[in-house]
Amino acid sequence: MKEFCLRLTKSIMSIAIEKDVVVKRINGIQQELAELRELGKLPCDQFQENKGFELGQYHLHRALEGVFNIGSHILSRISGGQATQYSEIALKLGEHSIVDKTFAKEKLVSMAKYRNRLVHFYAEVTLDEICKIIKEDLGDFEIFLSCVKKVLENPDEFGLTVE
Numbered sequence: 001m002k003e004f005c006l007r008l009t010k011s012i013m014s015i016a017i018e019k020d021v022v023v024k025r026i027n028g029i030q031q032e033l034a035e036l037r038e039l040g041k042l043p044c045d046q047f048q049e050n051k052g053f054e055l056g057q058y059h060l061h062r063a064l065e066g067v068f069n070i071g072s073h074i075l076s077r078i079s080g081g082q083a084t085q086y087s088e089i090a091l092k093l094g095e096h097s098i099v100d101k102t103f104a105k106e107k108l109v110s111m112a113k114y115r116n117r118l119v120h121f122y123a124e125v126t127l128d129e130i131c132k133i134i135k136e137d138l139g140d141f142e143i144f145l146s147c148v149k150k151v152l153e154n155p156d157e158f159g160l161t162v163e
């Protein structure tokens with residue numbers, strides 16, 4: 001009985017990362033980034049034409065949602081990792097060494113705040129800020145994705161398992 005309880009406790013405490021769920025989200029983020037890069041080829045003054053501004057917001061929002069869905073999924077598998085706010089997800093990813101702490105504080109928290117801006121203050125989002133993000137900040141998504149891929153490839157380094 002004691003052995004059964006120890007196995008049960010261990011299995012409850014270490015729920016595996018669902019690799020197929022995470023990989024689908026990674027692929028989704030990569031598709032959004034491809035769309036954003038295409039938009040980024042346009043000069044900012046042409047961004048308004050052909051709905052570039054609206055498409056930029058749409059693809060950026062979807063990419064950000066993917067980041068925080070993945071982050072939440074991974075954190076939910078870590079004891080004490082659960083988070084209820086997007087900025088908290090960002091910080092806890094750094095605390096648990098899923099991403100570099102500085103990257104979490106400086107980049108992921110900013111991404112969380114911008115996600116909230118897109119969702120709650122969308123009427124205040126400007127063409128210039130969307131254009132700037134698309135042209136200068138998409139690399140932050142790549143850094144995040146490389147960290148997630150490292151977790152999937154070496155889960156034991158993070159005290160995690162993958163199924």
